[in-house]
Amino acid sequence: MLTYAFNPDIIYITESNNDGDVEFFIRFVVEAPHLEKFKEVQHYFEDNEVYTDALFYAYENHEYRVIVRSDYYVEFVLQLMKHRLVEQVQWKE
Amino acid sequence: MESQAIAAIAIFLVIYALIISEKIHRTIIAMVGGIIMVAVGIVDQEAALHHIDFNTLGLLIGMMIIVSVTAETGLFKYIAVWAAKKAKGSPVNILIVLMLITAIGSAFLDNVTTILLMVPVTFSITRQLKVSPLPYIMTQIIASNVGGTATLIGDPPNIMIGSAVSELTFMAFINNLAPIAAIVLIVYIPLFILIFRKQLKTTPELRSSIMRMDERELITDRKLMYKSLTALGLTIIGFFLHQALHLESATVALAGAFLLLVLTGEHTMEEAFRKVEWTTIFFFVGLFVLVAGLVETDVIAKLAAQAIEWTGGNVTAASMLILWMSAIASAFLDNIPFVATMIPMIQEMGNMGIDNLEPLWWSLALGACLGGNGTLIGASANLIAAGMAGKEGHPISFVKFMKVAFPLMLLSIVLSSAYIYLRYLI
Amino acid sequence: MSHQALLAIAIFLFAYGFIISEKIHRTILAMIGGLLMVACGIVDQETAIHHIDFNTLGLLIGMMIIVSITADTGLFRYVAIKAAKRAQGSPVRIMISLAVITAIASAFLDNVTTVLLIVPVTFSITRQLGVSPFPFLISQIVASNVGGTATLIGDPPNIMIGSAVKELTFMAFITNLAPIVVIVMASYIPLFVFMFRKQLQTSEERKRSIMELNVNGLITDSRLLVKCLSVLAVTIIGFFLHQAFHFESATVALAGAFILLLISGEHQMEHAISKVEWTTIFFFIGLFVLVSGLVETGVIADLAARAIDLTGGDPVAASMLIMWMSAIASAFVDNIPFVATMIPMIQEMGSMGVANLEPLWWSLALGACLGGNGTLIGASANLITAGLAAKEGHPIRFLQYLKYGLPLMLVSVALSSIYVYLRYLA
Numbered sequence: 001m002l003t004y005a006f007n008p009d010i011i012y013i014t015e016s017n018n019d020g021d022v023e024f025f026i027r028f029v030v031e032a033p034h035l036e037k038f039k040e041v042q043h044y045f046e047d048n049e050v051y052t053d054a055l056f057y058a059y060e061n062h063e064y065r066v067i068v069r070s071d072y073y074v075e076f077v078l079q080l081m082k083h084r085l086v087e088q089v090q091w092k093e
Numbered sequence: 094m095e096s097q098a099i100a101a102i103a104i105f106l107v108i109y110a111l112i113i114s115e116k117i118h119r120t121i122i123a124m125v126g127g128i129i130m131v132a133v134g135i136v137d138q139e140a141a142l143h144h145i146d147f148n149t150l151g152l153l154i155g156m157m158i159i160v161s162v163t164a165e166t167g168l169f170k171y172i173a174v175w176a177a178k179k180a181k182g183s184p185v186n187i188l189i190v191l192m193l194i195t196a197i198g199s200a201f202l203d204n205v206t207t208i209l210l211m212v213p214v215t216f217s218i219t220r221q222l223k224v225s226p227l228p229y230i231m232t233q234i235i236a237s238n239v240g241g242t243a244t245l246i247g248d249p250p251n252i253m254i255g256s257a258v259s260e261l262t263f264m265a266f267i268n269n270l271a272p273i274a275a276i277v278l279i280v281y282i283p284l285f286i287l288i289f290r291k292q293l294k295t296t297p298e299l300r301s302s303i304m305r306m307d308e309r310e311l312i313t314d315r316k317l318m319y320k321s322l323t324a325l326g327l328t329i330i331g332f333f334l335h336q337a338l339h340l341e342s343a344t345v346a347l348a349g350a351f352l353l354l355v356l357t358g359e360h361t362m363e364e365a366f367r368k369v370e371w372t373t374i375f376f377f378v379g380l381f382v383l384v385a386g387l388v389e390t391d392v393i394a395k396l397a398a399q400a401i402e403w404t405g406g407n408v409t410a411a412s413m414l415i416l417w418m419s420a421i422a423s424a425f426l427d428n429i430p431f432v433a434t435m436i437p438m439i440q441e442m443g444n445m446g447i448d449n450l451e452p453l454w455w456s457l458a459l460g461a462c463l464g465g466n467g468t469l470i471g472a473s474a475n476l477i478a479a480g481m482a483g484k485e486g487h488p489i490s491f492v493k494f495m496k497v498a499f500p501l502m503l504l505s506i507v508l509s510s511a512y513i514y515l516r517y518l519i
Numbered sequence: 520m521s522h523q524a525l526l527a528i529a530i531f532l533f534a535y536g537f538i539i540s541e542k543i544h545r546t547i548l549a550m551i552g553g554l555l556m557v558a559c560g561i562v563d564q565e566t567a568i569h570h571i572d573f574n575t576l577g578l579l580i581g582m583m584i585i586v587s588i589t590a591d592t593g594l595f596r597y598v599a600i601k602a603a604k605r606a607q608g609s610p611v612r613i614m615i616s617l618a619v620i621t622a623i624a625s626a627f628l629d630n631v632t633t634v635l636l637i638v639p640v641t642f643s644i645t646r647q648l649g650v651s652p653f654p655f656l657i658s659q660i661v662a663s664n665v666g667g668t669a670t671l672i673g674d675p676p677n678i679m680i681g682s683a684v685k686e687l688t689f690m691a692f693i694t695n696l697a698p699i700v701v702i703v704m705a706s707y708i709p710l711f712v713f714m715f716r717k718q719l720q721t722s723e724e725r726k727r728s729i730m731e732l733n734v735n736g737l738i739t740d741s742r743l744l745v746k747c748l749s750v751l752a753v754t755i756i757g758f759f760l761h762q763a764f765h766f767e768s769a770t771v772a773l774a775g776a777f778i779l780l781l782i783s784g785e786h787q788m789e790h791a792i793s794k795v796e797w798t799t800i801f802f803f804i805g806l807f808v809l810v811s812g813l814v815e816t817g818v819i820a821d822l823a824a825r826a827i828d829l830t831g832g833d834p835v836a837a838s839m840l841i842m843w844m845s846a847i848a849s850a851f852v853d854n855i856p857f858v859a860t861m862i863p864m865i866q867e868m869g870s871m872g873v874a875n876l877e878p879l880w881w882s883l884a885l886g887a888c889l890g891g892n893g894t895l896i897g898a899s900a901n902l903i904t905a906g907l908a909a910k911e912g913h914p915i916r917f918l919q920y921l922k923y924g925l926p927l928m929l930v931s932v933a934l935s936s937i938y939v940y941l942r943y944l945a
Contacts, residue, residue: 019223043313046213052485055217057302058310065302067220118785124777131770138574138767147568341564344557351550359544366797372788 004077005088010034013086022073024066035062037083044079045072098390101135105383113426120372123379123430130386144385145378148256148343149249153203153377154369155346156246159325160206161368162353162361166318167311169198173214174308182300184224184293188232189282191215195233196240196278200247200271201329204237204474205370212481222299227489228289230482231497235281235466237474239505242462243267243274245342246332250432250461254454255342257436261454263332263342269455273512277463277505284504288497317357324353380433388437397441408449409518411442412456413510419460420506424467424499432461452517459509467502469494524816527561531809539852546798549805549856556812570811571804574682574769575675579629579803580795581772582672585751585779586632587794588787592744595624597737599640604734608726610650610719615708617641618658622666622704626673626697627755630663630900631796638907648725652913654715656904657923661707661892663900665931668888669693669700671768672758675803676858676887680880681768683862687880689758689768695881699938703889703931710930714923743783750779806859814863823867834875835944837868838882839936845886846932850893850925858887878943885935893928895920 006013010030016023028035045054053072057065068076080086108126112119131141163169176194180186191211198207211233219226241248245255245266255261312318328349331338335345354362387393404410415435422431435457443450465472469479469491479489534552538545557567602620606612617637624633637659645652667674671681671692681687738744754775757764761771780788813819830836841861848857861883869876891898895905895917901924905915 050485051213051216051481052220055220057217057221058307059305060307062310117781118788121777121780121785121788124773125781128770128774128777132766132774134765137765138770142573145573147571148564338558339560339563340558344554344564347550348554348558351547351554354547355543355551359547362544362547362798366801367793369797371792371795371797375792 001092002074002077003090003092004081004086006086011085013080018067021070022068024064024068024076026064026066028062031062034085037085038064041076041079041083041085045076095390097135098392100133101130101386101390102392104129104133104135105387108383109430112430118372119427120376120379123376123383125379127379127382127385130382135386136382136389140389141382141385144388145381146253146256148341149252150374150377151343152246152252152256152346153249153374155328155343155348155350156203157206157369158350158365159321159328159346159353160202161365162317162357163321163325164206164210165314165361166321167313168318168321169210170214170311171308173211173218174306174311177218177303178306178308182222182295182303184222184295185286185290187218187222187303188229188285188289188293191218191229192232192236192282192285193278196236196243196274199237199240199474200243200274202246204241204248204472205477207237207240208233208474208478208481212478216485218303221302222295224295225292226482226485226487228285228292230478230487231489231494232281232285232289234475234478234494235498235501236278238462238465238472239274239277239281242459243271246346248462249429251458252342253429253432253436254458257440258450258454259341262336264336266458269451269516270458273459273509276512277508280504280508281501284501320353320356324349324356327352377429377433380430383430384433384437387434393434393437394441394444397438397445400438401442401445401447406447408447408452409514411447412452412513412518415439415453416456416460416506416510416513419457420464420467420502423461423464424471424502428461428465428472432457435461449517452513455517456509456513459513460506463502463505463509466498466505467495468499471502521816523561524818526559527556527812527816528818530555530559530561531813534805534809535856538856544798545853546802546805549802549809551805553805553808556808561812562808562815566815567808567811570814571807572679572682574767575678576800576803577769578672578678578682578772579675579800581754581769581774581776582629583632583795584776584791585747585754585772586628587791588743588779588783589747589751590632590636591740592747593737593739594744594747595636596640597734599637599644600732600734600737603644603729604732608648608721608729610648610721611712611716613644613648613729614655614658614711614715614719617644617655618662618708618711619704621659622662622669622700625663625666625900626669626700627751630667630674630898631903633663633666634659634900634904635907638904642911644729647728648721650721651718652908652911653915654711654718656908656913656915657920658707658711658715660898660901660904660920661924661927662704664888664891664898665700665703665707668885669697670758672772674888675855677884678768679855679858679862680884683866684876684880688762690762692884695877695942696884699885699935702938703934706930706934707927710927746779746782750775750782753778802855803859806856809856810859810863813860819860819863820867820871823864823871826864827868827871827873832873834873834878835940837873838878838939838944841865841879842882842886842932842936842939845883846890846893846928849887849890850897850928854887854891854898858883861887875943878939881943882935882939885939886932889928889931889935892924892931893921894924897924897928 011034012027012029014025042056053069054076055067077089081089104126108122111117111122130136131138172194173191176190177187180190195207195211212230215229216226219229245251245263251266255266328345331345331349332342335342404414439450439453439457469475469489482489530552534548537543537548556562557564598620599617602616603613606616621633621637641655642652645655671677671689677692681692754771757771757775758768761768780791830840865876865879865883895901895915908915
């Protein structure tokens with residue numbers, strides 16, 4: 001499976017299961033420029049052809065919940081990596 | 094019947110059959126048919142151009158440009174989430190508010206556009222509530238067709254009728270069609286709740302997660318939104334006043350569109366032009382030329398005479414015939430070619446002595462627009478929504494849709510018949 | 520002069536001034552100008568639509584669809600590489616053959632399309648030869664404008680003239696303009712060689728590397744290519760015969776386009792229709808409406824009367840005036856709005872008693888098309904090529920181009936003056 005590591009000084013990410021999909025809870029410790037980068041991730045998933053690949057829900061204080069369909073999990077993590085929201089990704093057995 | 098007329102009928106029927114068979118894209122078929130009408134000399138290019146209703150095309154293009162720019166701003170998502178919060182996260186209430194938003198949106202925008210804007214946000218809300226999106230999507234499909242009936246710009250049949258008959262202004266459409274559209278929607282609400290109530294259960298935690306959402310985050314470009322709203326507002330005011338200003342509706346829509354492009358600059362222009370559905374525009378062009386062949390060879394006039402004979406020139410009989418025929422036809426076929434053919438026929442009936450054409454026009458509009466709710470293939474909005482739902486793993490089958498929608502469509506036509514009879518014919 | 524006429528002139532000059540300043544995209548300005556004409560009541564929408572030359576628009580759209588599908592087949596790359604091998608890899612001969620190919624292609628396709636197709640191949644060939652692409656690009660820009668002059672469909676001014684004047688058929692354009700175009704091209708070839716000879720040196724080794732290129736595999740879709748070439752051939756034959764068949768040119772082009780879509784399948788359609796340059800189409804629409812304001816208020820008739828006064832009604836003076844004025848104007852401003860304004864003016868001169876309009880039409884066509892070579896901003900093909908070159912790191916500066924373009928343009932207009940005088944006026 002794909003694992004990732006983030007820098008808790010700038011972002012906080014937790015995962016949980018939601019009916020077989022993966023639900024991310026994302027909170028920003030340092031907003032600039034990471035929040036803008038995160039919006040690029042959101043734009044990427046909202047602009048493609050699939051509507052339910054990753055659904056973004058914004059809450060107060062720039063806290064986000066993202067429900068990611070299990071077949072888009074890797075894509076989502078790689079997008080976070082691309083925009084340097086996570087620092088490391090690695091395949092583990 | 095002279096040979097030109099027979100040739101015109103033959104071309105028309107072959108093309109129509111090919112459009113129905115859906116083997117080849119309808120736009121290509123309609124354009125080829127139109128070109129054949131010109132090529133075999135039934136109409137010359139000049140006459141064909143004269144029959145193309147450029148007011149309809151200009152109005153469609155103008156509105157498509159305004160909407161495609163506005164959609165970029167995230168405004169529609171904002172409204173949907175805001176409404177879901179106002180509905181306290183209750184699935185039944187959300188179903189009703191989203192349906193009403195769809196109906197109002199469709200009254201002023203193209204139905205397909207409204208559906209394209211509403212369905213993604215519906216997926217997002219229903220996923221969070223862990224309820225099936227299907228009741229939401231089906232009610233939105235139905236609402237988009239009902240809402241589109243209410244105004245001149247809501248649905249292509251109305252645009253075409255409004256363009257062809259200059260006495261029927263924007264205000265006239267609202268005065269005459271909005272009341273019945275509102276009645277139909279109000280009658281539908283309890284029926285929707287009754288039909289779908291079992292699928293609309295959620296937990297208090299999931300409801301509260303809706304309530305904590307921050308809808309302001311959804312606006313992606315605030316400056317662009319103000320510009321779009323200004324242009325959209327001015328355009329709609331323009332529609333209300335178009336007769337007083339002696340402007341036709343295409344002028345109003347295109348003025349709104351290019352005003353918006355002046356405000357937003359040229360980089361939005363390329364994108365906006367790209368988003369105009371040119372295939373639909375050319376479909377219209379082809380159809381207008383096809384029908385021109387029938388008009389110029391007097392086929393339409395003969396059909397009109399026939400219709401008058403059947404109904405004995407009685408306006409009530411003619412209205413009901415048009416209303417029900419349009420509804421049944423539109424439930425199974427594309428309503429655009431049907432209306433394109435009916436318009437010159439009703440005009441001919443006017444020339445032949447029926448002096449009160451108004452009930453006939455409203456019957457055509459109501460039948461053609463509401464009839465689209467009958468089956469999944471009755472309107473483009475239905476097909477688009479079903480396609481989107483199917484791709485995300487929630488297929489809507491032909492039968493599943495028809496079981497709910499066909500009776501609702503018949504009910505709306507019964508209500509319309511009563512409305513037309515009571516308002517115009519006694 | 521009436522109030523209306525003054526207002527029309529003000530709107531026209533205002534729009535024209537902004538178009539020249541290039542602060543806002545010309546399409547937006549032309550459309551806003553046109554809509555203002557309608558909104559101020561100078562023309563009503565009906566009249567405005569009547570003045571829009573849909574034959575020009577249909578012809579442009581039809582050709583753009585055919586070309587955008589053909590371009591996908593790799594045909595152009597194949598022809599260019601083949602020609603380079605034929606030229607034995609000699610830079611001078613390759614430059615000449617590419618210029619000639621550009622001229623011939625421009626005669627039947629839009630100039631911008633032609634340079635968009637030829638420039639990428641040029642870069643790949645010059646890179647391999649190790650020579651500067653500059654001489655190649657300049658000669659291709661010039662050749663595209665000259666070649667486009669030869670036929671009715673080669674350049675927008677010709678399309679507009681051919682649409683406005685029914686007597687000037689496709690054949691008439693070829694028989695009257697192709698000879699002078701061939702003369703101009705023939706006289707340009709030694710000039711090109713003379714001007715650029717120093718920049719066109721390469722080694723035997725590099726020549727050999729061109730000769731070793733494999734042309735097989737450059738055609739990406741040979742079945743589609745066969746379809747495209749058949750349709751293109753049928754369309755061009757259709758143009759040659761359009762008068763005999765009593766078709767207008769737009770019917771021919773659109774028939775070709777939709778037959779191609781019919782046989783190549785609908786997946787091509789969305790792509791092909793979105794590749795149509797809708798900004799250009801709407802620029803035309805706006806301009807036609809702008810000019811209609813001047814026509815309807817009698818401003819154009821006034822101008823025509825003045826031009827007749829100025830030339831004393833002498834056809835030689837009028838022809839020369841039109842040719843040189845068009846050439847100078849087109850070198851610095853967009854030739855499309857200029858020609859759109861000149862066409863109704865020449866028509867007015869006809870109704871005021873200038874009996875033989877033909878030399879005036881050819882003077883306008885030659886001046887407007889060839890004049891575009893004068894500066895880097897004289898024609899869209901020039902700007903597009905300069906843009907492509909700059910992106911690849913070979914910027915073409917305004918003055919650098921002017922050194923070559925302006926003398927070449929003056930030579931061609933001088934040759935054209937002699938030609939028009941000897942053929943029509945002596």
